[in-house]
Amino acid sequence: MRILIVGGSRGIGKAIAAELVKSGHSVLVTGRNKETLERTGQELGAGVQTFAMDVTKEADAKALAAYVEKDFPVDGVVLSAAQFPKPETKTSVTAPEAEELSSILDANVTANYRLIRLLLPQLKARKDPRVVIIGSTSGIRQDKGGVYGISKWALASYAYNLRDELKGLGIGVSLINPGGTFTETRVKHGEEDRSLLESSDFGILVDALFRMSPQAVLERVDMRPLAGDTY
Ligand SMILES: NC(=O)c1ccc[n+]([C@@H]2O[C@H](COP(=O)([O-])OP(=O)(O)OC[C@H]3O[C@@H](n4cnc5c(N)ncnc54)[C@H](OP(=O)(O)O)[C@@H]3O)[C@@H](O)[C@H]2O)c1
Known part of the structure; x- marks a missing residue:
């Protein structure tokens, strides 16, 4: 299959690509x-192509859709790019400026919404295509999610609605909600908590998803570290 991974150069997206x-x-x-x-x-x-783009920019999203249509007809799309909150106020919904909320909603929700609209005509033409949306357990928790959590709740709502709307077209939509996962970004932020999930856990999961029969869909998977979410 040909699979597009938006946000596949690092972290969870890269681990999915590797698997x-x-x-x-x-x-x-x-x-x-x-x-x-x-x-x-x-x-x-071998087996990997790259395309530099910012998913929040409409022109970049259009360029990616055009490239895919011409050179890489996709059977699957994995949406893994995201904007993270400022570490010092990440659990608050009063400290961050409203502009931070707008910007995070734009990156984590609107950008994905726009890209899927652009890719949809092509996906409809493929056999048994799949869309995999990487959310977060911040999108199911009711506390300490901050503005990032608001964006992931909105993304989850989008995923549930997309799943419903596209099922009649034979397009499977899955929402995968990671809990705390160890990535280079976390190391850069000084976090070394090895009780977190490994990015490769999501590689294993998404690889399995693409092996399933076309009539099966993983609607939503929440994966947390054994010790639970840590903030
Ligand atoms: N790690 C965790 O603990 C955790 C927990 C729950 C959910 N998640 C979710 O899992 C997904 C992946 O997270 P991660 O930890 O793997 O993040 P990461 O290590 O920071 O990687 C993010 C990837 O997305 C790309 N990206 C970011 N913004 C982009 C943009 N505007 N346009 C295009 N590409 C962009 C990055 O490359 P560039 O920076 O070069 O663009 C990179 O390839 C996200 O949806 C995140 O919300 C992560």
Whole structure:
């Protein structure tokens, strides 16, 4: 299969790309930073293409949709890119400025909504296509989610509605909600908590999802560290 991974140059998206490549799929990974993308492309080897773009920019989303239509007709789309909250106010819904909420909603919800609209005509033409949306357990918790949690609740609502609307077209939509997951970004922020999930846990899950019969869909999976969510 050909699978597009938006936000596949690092973290969970990259781990998903790695597992899918191991299983023989062709993968197109996107991200904003060209050097990181190139490095990821080289690391993952043959079977990987890269496309630099910012998913929040309409022109970039249109360019990606055009590239996909011409050179990489997709059977699956994994939406993993996200904007994270400022660490110092991440659990608050009163401290962050309203502009931070708008910006995080734009990146985590509107950008995905726009891209799927652009890709939909192509997905409809494919056989048994799938859309995988990476949410967060912040989108199911009712406390301490901050503005990021608001965006992930909205994204979850989008995923449930998309699942319902596209089922008649034979397009499977899955929402995967990770709890705390160990990534390079967390290391950069000084976090070294090894009780967190491994990014590869999501690679294993998404690879399994693409092996299932076309009539099966994982509607929603919540995966947390054994110790629970940590804030
Ligand atoms: N890690 C966790 O603990 C955790 C927990 C729950 C949910 N999640 C969710 O899992 C997903 C992946 O998170 P992660 O921890 O793997 O993040 P990450 O390590 O920061 O990786 C994010 C990826 O998305 C790309 N990206 C970010 N903004 C983008 C944009 N505007 N346009 C295009 N690409 C963009 C990044 O590349 P560039 O920066 O170069 O663009 C990178 O490839 C997110 O949806 C996140 O909300 C993560």
